Amino acid sequence: MSTPYEKAVELIDEAHKKDPKIVKINSEDVPYELHYAQKMSEYLVKRSNNASDTLRIAIRAQHFRRWEVPRDSYPMTRVGYHAWRTYLKKRQAEQVERICLDCGFAGEDAERVASLIRKEDLKEDEETQILEDVACLVFLEDQFADFEKEHNEDKIITILRKTWAKMSKEGQDLALQIPMTGRPQELVQKALAG
Structure with missing residues (x-):
């Protein structure tokens, strides 16, 4: 018989x-958001190998059904980007909270999952900080090489510095272990040197 955690996952x-959106992983076609969720779970184990079920669910559902609200459905401005992200966090939190309740989580635990997905109390709440660290680590390992090709160097260095500032010391230490070469490595080194 499955636990509420297993049912929710x-x-x-x-x-x-x-x-x-399909990506090739080890010569296999994988839906991108499934790949992303699996990477998030992998980094969670590296960052905190004794995480609570609520944090493990929030990590797994960080981008829940994100493709249904494309970035270009909001203005392609900084304000539009923040509005899109805010809407997504709220939407994802509500949807996953409902899944948790339906799977047998206690109300306060389902609400905790939603709070983590919304990244409430970042810097004060250790689990929210762990989630932020994990999201930054997955960005750096899995998305950065493609991302940096789409923007100019100044913008990339600014984004890297902001990403670095969002992470805890533990997250930063893990980030320094991510193997990088070529231009991505050069940009990270420039960002951290400045």
Whole structure:
């Protein structure tokens, strides 16, 4: 018999499998958001190998059904970007809280998952900080090499510095272990040197 945690992860991953964006991972086609969720879970183990079920669910559902609200559905400005991200966090938190309740989580635990997905009390709440660290680590390892090709160097260095500032010392230490070469490595070194 499955636990509430196992049921929730199964439903979350079923949703991730519906992402129409497909990536090649070890010669296998994988829906991108399923890949992203798996990377988030992998980094959580590196960052905190005794995480609570609520944090593990929030990590797994960080981008829950994100593809349904494309970035270009909001103005392509800084304000539009922040409005998009704020809406996504609220939407994702509500949807995953409902899944948790349906799977048998206590109300306060389901609300805790939602609070973590919304990244409430960042810097004061250790679990929220762990989630932020993990998201930054996945960005650096899995998304940065493609991301940096789309923006000029000054913007990339600014983003890297902001990313670095969001992370805890433990997150930063893990980030320094991510293997990078070429231009991504050069940009990270410039960002951290300045």
